[in-house]
Amino acid sequence: MSMTLQEAIKLSGTPTLMAGSSIKAADEILADEPVAYAIVANCTISGVGTLHGVVAVTDRRVLFCSRVLGQVQAASLFFQAGIGVGNISGPLTYKLPLSGSGTSMTVELGNRRTLSAFQNTLLETFMSFPEHGTLETIWAEDLPATTPLTKRGQAKQRIKANKAAGVACCPKCGSTSLSANKKGFSFGKAAAGSFVAGPVGLVGGALGANKLVVTCLNCGYKFKPGQ
Ligand SMILES: [Zn+2]
Known part of the structure:
Protein backbone atom coordinates (compact mmCIF):
# COMPACT_ATOMS: atom_id res chain seq x y z
CA MET A 1 0.00 0.00 0.00
CA SER A 2 1.56 3.28 -1.00
CA MET A 3 0.35 6.81 -0.55
CA THR A 4 1.55 10.34 -0.06
CA LEU A 5 3.30 11.38 3.13
CA GLN A 6 0.28 13.40 4.25
CA GLU A 7 -2.07 10.44 3.72
CA ALA A 8 0.29 8.07 5.57
CA ILE A 9 0.54 10.35 8.59
CA LYS A 10 -3.20 10.80 8.66
CA LEU A 11 -3.68 7.02 8.52
CA SER A 12 -1.26 6.32 11.39
CA GLY A 13 -3.15 8.83 13.50
CA THR A 14 -0.17 10.43 15.24
CA PRO A 15 -0.70 14.04 16.32
CA THR A 16 0.85 16.49 13.87
CA LEU A 17 0.73 19.56 16.07
CA MET A 18 4.17 21.26 16.07
CA ALA A 19 5.34 19.04 13.19
CA GLY A 20 3.93 20.94 10.22
CA SER A 21 7.25 22.31 8.99
CA SER A 22 8.98 18.93 9.46
CA ILE A 23 6.28 17.24 7.39
CA LYS A 24 6.68 19.84 4.66
CA ALA A 25 10.48 19.40 4.63
CA ALA A 26 10.15 15.59 4.49
CA ASP A 27 7.66 15.90 1.65
CA GLU A 28 10.21 17.91 -0.34
CA ILE A 29 12.94 15.30 0.26
CA LEU A 30 10.70 12.39 -0.72
CA ALA A 31 9.35 14.07 -3.85
CA ASP A 32 7.44 11.26 -5.61
CA GLU A 33 8.59 8.32 -3.45
CA PRO A 34 5.55 6.24 -2.47
CA VAL A 35 5.12 6.14 1.29
CA ALA A 36 4.06 2.94 3.08
CA TYR A 37 3.95 4.25 6.64
CA ALA A 38 4.65 7.51 8.44
CA ILE A 39 4.44 8.85 11.96
CA VAL A 40 5.38 11.94 13.89
CA ALA A 41 7.83 10.87 16.60
CA ASN A 42 10.96 11.59 18.58
CA CYS A 43 14.03 10.10 17.01
CA THR A 44 17.65 9.99 18.15
CA ILE A 45 20.11 10.36 15.28
CA SER A 46 23.72 9.29 15.82
CA GLY A 47 25.96 12.30 16.21
CA VAL A 48 23.03 14.71 16.24
CA GLY A 49 20.77 14.05 19.21
CA THR A 50 17.08 13.56 19.85
CA LEU A 51 14.74 15.49 17.58
CA HIS A 52 11.02 15.69 16.99
CA GLY A 53 9.99 15.09 13.41
CA VAL A 54 8.62 12.70 10.80
CA VAL A 55 9.60 9.06 10.33
CA ALA A 56 8.55 7.66 6.96
CA VAL A 57 8.98 4.20 5.44
CA THR A 58 8.98 4.45 1.65
CA ASP A 59 9.52 1.82 -1.02
CA ARG A 60 13.29 2.33 -0.71
CA ARG A 61 14.23 3.77 2.69
CA VAL A 62 13.41 4.83 6.20
CA LEU A 63 13.58 8.62 6.39
CA PHE A 64 13.68 10.80 9.47
CA CYS A 65 13.23 14.53 8.94
CA SER A 66 12.97 17.38 11.38
CA ARG A 67 12.74 21.09 10.72
CA VAL A 68 13.17 23.46 13.61
CA LEU A 69 13.53 27.23 13.14
CA GLY A 70 14.22 26.77 9.46
CA GLN A 71 16.97 24.22 9.99
CA VAL A 72 16.40 20.81 8.40
CA GLN A 73 17.96 17.68 9.91
CA ALA A 74 17.38 14.51 7.93
CA ALA A 75 18.72 10.96 7.94
CA SER A 76 17.97 8.10 5.57
CA LEU A 77 18.50 4.35 5.87
CA PHE A 78 18.26 2.74 2.44
CA PHE A 79 17.00 -0.83 2.01
CA GLN A 80 19.52 -1.39 -0.77
CA ALA A 81 22.42 -0.94 1.66
CA GLY A 82 20.85 -3.26 4.25
CA ILE A 83 19.32 -2.24 7.54
CA GLY A 84 20.03 -3.48 11.04
CA VAL A 85 17.23 -3.56 13.57
CA GLY A 86 18.18 -3.70 17.23
CA ASN A 87 16.49 -4.61 20.47
CA ILE A 88 13.37 -2.75 21.50
CA SER A 89 13.84 -0.89 24.75
CA GLY A 90 11.96 1.61 26.89
CA PRO A 91 8.79 0.23 28.50
CA LEU A 92 6.76 3.34 27.68
CA THR A 93 8.42 4.71 24.58
CA TYR A 94 9.17 1.49 22.67
CA LYS A 95 12.48 2.65 21.26
CA LEU A 96 13.57 0.76 18.16
CA PRO A 97 17.19 1.22 17.04
CA LEU A 98 17.83 1.06 13.29
CA SER A 99 21.18 1.23 11.56
CA GLY A 100 22.37 1.47 8.00
CA SER A 101 25.49 2.46 6.15
CA GLY A 102 26.97 5.49 7.84
CA THR A 103 24.15 6.37 10.19
CA SER A 104 21.85 5.04 12.84
CA MET A 105 18.63 6.21 14.41
CA THR A 106 16.46 5.19 17.33
CA VAL A 107 12.76 5.75 16.77
CA GLU A 108 10.42 6.20 19.73
CA LEU A 109 7.28 4.44 18.61
CA GLY A 110 5.29 5.36 21.70
CA ASN A 111 3.10 2.29 22.11
CA ARG A 112 2.77 -1.37 21.17
CA ARG A 113 0.26 -0.78 18.41
CA THR A 114 2.55 1.67 16.62
CA LEU A 115 5.54 -0.58 17.18
CA SER A 116 3.67 -3.49 15.65
CA ALA A 117 2.51 -1.49 12.62
CA PHE A 118 6.03 -0.13 12.11
CA GLN A 119 7.56 -3.64 12.24
CA ASN A 120 4.99 -4.95 9.77
CA THR A 121 5.59 -2.16 7.31
CA LEU A 122 9.35 -2.40 7.57
CA LEU A 123 9.36 -6.12 6.79
CA GLU A 124 6.75 -5.86 4.07
CA THR A 125 8.32 -2.95 2.22
CA PHE A 126 11.83 -4.34 2.64
CA MET A 127 10.77 -7.63 1.04
CA SER A 128 8.98 -5.91 -1.81
CA PHE A 129 12.03 -3.76 -2.58
CA PRO A 130 13.40 -5.22 -5.82
CA GLU A 131 17.10 -5.26 -4.92
CA HIS A 132 16.95 -5.52 -1.17
CA GLY A 133 20.08 -6.31 0.77
CA THR A 134 19.97 -8.05 4.12
CA LEU A 135 17.62 -7.10 6.89
CA GLU A 136 19.15 -8.21 10.17
CA THR A 137 16.34 -8.31 12.63
CA ILE A 138 16.32 -9.05 16.28
CA TRP A 139 12.81 -8.39 17.49
CA ALA A 140 13.69 -8.77 21.12
CA GLU A 141 12.01 -6.74 23.78
CA ASP A 142 12.83 -5.92 27.37
CA LEU A 143 9.94 -7.57 29.12
CA PRO A 144 8.85 -6.24 32.50
CA ALA A 145 10.33 -8.01 35.53
CA THR A 146 8.12 -10.77 36.88
CA THR A 147 8.30 -13.28 39.67
CA PRO A 148 10.55 -16.25 38.82
CA LEU A 149 8.79 -18.95 36.83
CA THR A 150 9.79 -22.29 35.42
ZN1 LIG B 1 11.99 -20.71 20.08
Whole structure:
Protein backbone atom coordinates (compact mmCIF):
# COMPACT_ATOMS: atom_id res chain seq x y z
CA MET A 1 0.00 0.00 0.00
CA SER A 2 1.56 3.28 -1.00
CA MET A 3 0.35 6.81 -0.55
CA THR A 4 1.55 10.34 -0.06
CA LEU A 5 3.30 11.38 3.13
CA GLN A 6 0.28 13.40 4.25
CA GLU A 7 -2.07 10.44 3.72
CA ALA A 8 0.29 8.07 5.57
CA ILE A 9 0.54 10.35 8.59
CA LYS A 10 -3.20 10.80 8.66
CA LEU A 11 -3.68 7.02 8.52
CA SER A 12 -1.26 6.32 11.39
CA GLY A 13 -3.15 8.83 13.50
CA THR A 14 -0.17 10.43 15.24
CA PRO A 15 -0.70 14.04 16.32
CA THR A 16 0.85 16.49 13.87
CA LEU A 17 0.73 19.56 16.07
CA MET A 18 4.17 21.26 16.07
CA ALA A 19 5.34 19.04 13.19
CA GLY A 20 3.93 20.94 10.22
CA SER A 21 7.25 22.31 8.99
CA SER A 22 8.98 18.93 9.46
CA ILE A 23 6.28 17.24 7.39
CA LYS A 24 6.68 19.84 4.66
CA ALA A 25 10.48 19.40 4.63
CA ALA A 26 10.15 15.59 4.49
CA ASP A 27 7.66 15.90 1.65
CA GLU A 28 10.21 17.91 -0.34
CA ILE A 29 12.94 15.30 0.26
CA LEU A 30 10.70 12.39 -0.72
CA ALA A 31 9.35 14.07 -3.85
CA ASP A 32 7.44 11.26 -5.61
CA GLU A 33 8.59 8.32 -3.45
CA PRO A 34 5.55 6.24 -2.47
CA VAL A 35 5.12 6.14 1.29
CA ALA A 36 4.06 2.94 3.08
CA TYR A 37 3.95 4.25 6.64
CA ALA A 38 4.65 7.51 8.44
CA ILE A 39 4.44 8.85 11.96
CA VAL A 40 5.38 11.94 13.89
CA ALA A 41 7.83 10.87 16.60
CA ASN A 42 10.96 11.59 18.58
CA CYS A 43 14.03 10.10 17.01
CA THR A 44 17.65 9.99 18.15
CA ILE A 45 20.11 10.36 15.28
CA SER A 46 23.72 9.29 15.82
CA GLY A 47 25.96 12.30 16.21
CA VAL A 48 23.03 14.71 16.24
CA GLY A 49 20.77 14.05 19.21
CA THR A 50 17.08 13.56 19.85
CA LEU A 51 14.74 15.49 17.58
CA HIS A 52 11.02 15.69 16.99
CA GLY A 53 9.99 15.09 13.41
CA VAL A 54 8.62 12.70 10.80
CA VAL A 55 9.60 9.06 10.33
CA ALA A 56 8.55 7.66 6.96
CA VAL A 57 8.98 4.20 5.44
CA THR A 58 8.98 4.45 1.65
CA ASP A 59 9.52 1.82 -1.02
CA ARG A 60 13.29 2.33 -0.71
CA ARG A 61 14.23 3.77 2.69
CA VAL A 62 13.41 4.83 6.20
CA LEU A 63 13.58 8.62 6.39
CA PHE A 64 13.68 10.80 9.47
CA CYS A 65 13.23 14.53 8.94
CA SER A 66 12.97 17.38 11.38
CA ARG A 67 12.74 21.09 10.72
CA VAL A 68 13.17 23.46 13.61
CA LEU A 69 13.53 27.23 13.14
CA GLY A 70 14.22 26.77 9.46
CA GLN A 71 16.97 24.22 9.99
CA VAL A 72 16.40 20.81 8.40
CA GLN A 73 17.96 17.68 9.91
CA ALA A 74 17.38 14.51 7.93
CA ALA A 75 18.72 10.96 7.94
CA SER A 76 17.97 8.10 5.57
CA LEU A 77 18.50 4.35 5.87
CA PHE A 78 18.26 2.74 2.44
CA PHE A 79 17.00 -0.83 2.01
CA GLN A 80 19.52 -1.39 -0.77
CA ALA A 81 22.42 -0.94 1.66
CA GLY A 82 20.85 -3.26 4.25
CA ILE A 83 19.32 -2.24 7.54
CA GLY A 84 20.03 -3.48 11.04
CA VAL A 85 17.23 -3.56 13.57
CA GLY A 86 18.18 -3.70 17.23
CA ASN A 87 16.49 -4.61 20.47
CA ILE A 88 13.37 -2.75 21.50
CA SER A 89 13.84 -0.89 24.75
CA GLY A 90 11.96 1.61 26.89
CA PRO A 91 8.79 0.23 28.50
CA LEU A 92 6.76 3.34 27.68
CA THR A 93 8.42 4.71 24.58
CA TYR A 94 9.17 1.49 22.67
CA LYS A 95 12.48 2.65 21.26
CA LEU A 96 13.57 0.76 18.16
CA PRO A 97 17.19 1.22 17.04
CA LEU A 98 17.83 1.06 13.29
CA SER A 99 21.18 1.23 11.56
CA GLY A 100 22.37 1.47 8.00
CA SER A 101 25.49 2.46 6.15
CA GLY A 102 26.97 5.49 7.84
CA THR A 103 24.15 6.37 10.19
CA SER A 104 21.85 5.04 12.84
CA MET A 105 18.63 6.21 14.41
CA THR A 106 16.46 5.19 17.33
CA VAL A 107 12.76 5.75 16.77
CA GLU A 108 10.42 6.20 19.73
CA LEU A 109 7.28 4.44 18.61
CA GLY A 110 5.29 5.36 21.70
CA ASN A 111 3.10 2.29 22.11
CA ARG A 112 2.77 -1.37 21.17
CA ARG A 113 0.26 -0.78 18.41
CA THR A 114 2.55 1.67 16.62
CA LEU A 115 5.54 -0.58 17.18
CA SER A 116 3.67 -3.49 15.65
CA ALA A 117 2.51 -1.49 12.62
CA PHE A 118 6.03 -0.13 12.11
CA GLN A 119 7.56 -3.64 12.24
CA ASN A 120 4.99 -4.95 9.77
CA THR A 121 5.59 -2.16 7.31
CA LEU A 122 9.35 -2.40 7.57
CA LEU A 123 9.36 -6.12 6.79
CA GLU A 124 6.75 -5.86 4.07
CA THR A 125 8.32 -2.95 2.22
CA PHE A 126 11.83 -4.34 2.64
CA MET A 127 10.77 -7.63 1.04
CA SER A 128 8.98 -5.91 -1.81
CA PHE A 129 12.03 -3.76 -2.58
CA PRO A 130 13.40 -5.22 -5.82
CA GLU A 131 17.10 -5.26 -4.92
CA HIS A 132 16.95 -5.52 -1.17
CA GLY A 133 20.08 -6.31 0.77
CA THR A 134 19.97 -8.05 4.12
CA LEU A 135 17.62 -7.10 6.89
CA GLU A 136 19.15 -8.21 10.17
CA THR A 137 16.34 -8.31 12.63
CA ILE A 138 16.32 -9.05 16.28
CA TRP A 139 12.81 -8.39 17.49
CA ALA A 140 13.69 -8.77 21.12
CA GLU A 141 12.01 -6.74 23.78
CA ASP A 142 12.83 -5.92 27.37
CA LEU A 143 9.94 -7.57 29.12
CA PRO A 144 8.85 -6.24 32.50
CA ALA A 145 10.33 -8.01 35.53
CA THR A 146 8.12 -10.77 36.88
CA THR A 147 8.30 -13.28 39.67
CA PRO A 148 10.55 -16.25 38.82
CA LEU A 149 8.79 -18.95 36.83
CA THR A 150 9.79 -22.29 35.42
CA LYS A 151 11.26 -22.15 31.93
CA ARG A 152 7.98 -23.42 30.48
CA GLY A 153 6.06 -20.85 32.52
CA GLN A 154 8.30 -18.07 31.27
CA ALA A 155 7.81 -19.22 27.69
CA LYS A 156 4.03 -19.31 28.10
CA GLN A 157 4.09 -15.79 29.52
CA ARG A 158 6.23 -14.48 26.69
CA ILE A 159 3.97 -16.08 24.08
CA LYS A 160 0.89 -14.57 25.69
CA ALA A 161 2.42 -11.07 25.91
CA ASN A 162 3.66 -11.18 22.33
CA LYS A 163 0.34 -12.42 20.97
CA ALA A 164 -1.51 -9.69 22.83
CA ALA A 165 0.83 -7.14 21.27
CA GLY A 166 0.57 -8.58 17.77
CA VAL A 167 4.30 -9.32 17.77
CA ALA A 168 5.43 -12.48 16.01
CA CYS A 169 7.23 -14.96 18.23
CA CYS A 170 8.32 -18.58 18.49
CA PRO A 171 5.35 -20.80 19.47
CA LYS A 172 7.67 -23.03 21.48
CA CYS A 173 9.82 -20.68 23.56
CA GLY A 174 8.15 -17.30 22.95
CA SER A 175 11.35 -15.66 21.74
CA THR A 176 11.02 -12.77 19.31
CA SER A 177 14.65 -13.08 18.23
CA LEU A 178 14.54 -13.83 14.52
CA SER A 179 16.99 -13.20 11.73
CA ALA A 180 16.41 -12.32 8.10
CA ASN A 181 18.43 -13.70 5.27
CA LYS A 182 17.62 -13.77 1.62
CA LYS A 183 19.22 -17.18 1.13
CA GLY A 184 17.63 -20.51 1.89
CA PHE A 185 14.42 -20.15 3.78
CA SER A 186 13.60 -16.55 3.18
CA PHE A 187 13.07 -15.31 6.67
CA GLY A 188 11.86 -11.94 5.55
CA LYS A 189 8.97 -13.54 3.73
CA ALA A 190 8.35 -15.95 6.54
CA ALA A 191 8.30 -13.19 9.09
CA ALA A 192 6.00 -11.07 7.01
CA GLY A 193 3.78 -14.12 6.67
CA SER A 194 3.74 -14.73 10.36
CA PHE A 195 2.81 -11.13 10.96
CA VAL A 196 -0.10 -11.64 8.59
CA ALA A 197 -1.44 -14.31 10.84
CA GLY A 198 -1.16 -12.04 13.86
CA PRO A 199 -3.90 -9.69 14.97
CA VAL A 200 -2.33 -6.76 13.17
CA GLY A 201 -1.73 -8.47 9.79
CA LEU A 202 -1.44 -5.99 6.98
CA VAL A 203 0.06 -8.02 4.20
CA GLY A 204 -2.66 -10.39 3.09
CA GLY A 205 -1.97 -13.82 1.65
CA ALA A 206 -0.05 -12.58 -1.37
CA LEU A 207 3.25 -14.04 -0.22
CA GLY A 208 2.31 -17.72 -0.47
CA ALA A 209 2.10 -18.39 3.23
CA ASN A 210 1.92 -22.20 2.88
CA LYS A 211 5.53 -22.33 1.65
CA LEU A 212 7.01 -20.23 4.40
CA VAL A 213 9.06 -21.38 7.36
CA VAL A 214 10.17 -19.26 10.30
CA THR A 215 13.21 -20.23 12.34
CA CYS A 216 13.58 -19.25 15.99
CA LEU A 217 17.05 -17.94 16.81
CA ASN A 218 16.68 -18.79 20.46
CA CYS A 219 15.73 -22.48 20.34
CA GLY A 220 16.05 -23.31 16.65
CA TYR A 221 12.41 -24.39 16.31
CA LYS A 222 11.08 -24.16 12.76
CA PHE A 223 7.45 -23.33 12.26
CA LYS A 224 4.95 -22.15 9.71
CA PRO A 225 3.49 -18.66 9.94
CA GLY A 226 0.36 -18.50 12.03
CA GLN A 227 1.30 -21.54 14.14
ZN1 LIG B 1 11.99 -20.71 20.08
